[in-house]
Amino acid sequence: MLLTVQDSINWIRLTNGKVQENREYLTTLDQAIGDGDHGINMSRGFNEVMSKVHVSEYETVAEVFKDVAMTLISKVGGASGPLYGTAFLKMSTALKGNGKEVDFTSFTNAIDEGLKGIVMRGKAKEGDKTMIDVWAPVLKLLKESEEVDPEQLAVTAKVAVEATKHIKATKGRAAYLGDRSIEHIDPGAMSSYYLFEALAEVLST
Ligand SMILES: Nc1ncnc2c1ncn2[C@@H]1O[C@H](COP(=O)(O)OP(=O)(O)O)[C@@H](O)[C@H]1O
Numbered sequence: 001m002l003l004t005v006q007d008s009i010n011w012i013r014l015t016n017g018k019v020q021e022n023r024e025y026l027t028t029l030d031q032a033i034g035d036g037d038h039g040i041n042m043s044r045g046f047n048e049v050m051s052k053v054h055v056s057e058y059e060t061v062a063e064v065f066k067d068v069a070m071t072l073i074s075k076v077g078g079a080s081g082p083l084y085g086t087a088f089l090k091m092s093t094a095l096k097g098n099g100k101e102v103d104f105t106s107f108t109n110a111i112d113e114g115l116k117g118i119v120m121r122g123k124a125k126e127g128d129k130t131m132i133d134v135w136a137p138v139l140k141l142l143k144e145s146e147e148v149d150p151e152q153l154a155v156t157a158k159v160a161v162e163a164t165k166h167i168k169a170t171k172g173r174a175a176y177l178g179d180r181s182i183e184h185i186d187p188g189a190m191s192s193y194y195l196f197e198a199l200a201e202v203l204s205t
């Protein structure tokens, strides 16, 4: 067993904490290569997610992820809401048969489906300087492992987000900047790093 219903709620709660703490930073990153709203979008979205999750009772991890998905899709303006929302919706669907607890293989499959959802929705690929550049290496790590090493998970996500600094953006708003997008970390990659850093924290306790 890897993730219980309570773990999945803790994951979202910890992600929310990081998003709220780093709201200004995410906005600063998006000011450099986007329109400066990523911190606001994520902060608002995860506030709404927490309001929903707090008052709900869940039997399965799939139900938790479905509420996260629907809230992000409906409450967040900007590209990131529908993208994260689609990821959680696909993860939810992938975990439908799992019930109260999710094992490592099912979770890896869910991340795989989540990433496919992001790609399907946004039509970007690895190397375009988006959140995909964090999701893809995390998925690769999970696929190559037999269990999660939380420290390795956090390091992989950290290295991946730092690497977006050196990529020229070819998708999303940052693509309009061309070469000027280089030397800036992608904001969505940073928020995805918070997501996986939070997951690593949940899995290490
Ligand atoms: N087509 C796409 N595929 C994957 N991720 C994307 C795409 N477009 C944008 N993103 C991600 O969304 C982030 C920007 O989110 P946000 O600022 O909230 O939305 P917007 O770009 O609409 O202002 C980017 O940094 C990038 O990581």
Ligand SMILES: [Mg+2]
Pocket (backbone or CB within 6 Å): 030, 034, 035, 036, 037, 038, 078
């Ligand atoms: Mg933006």
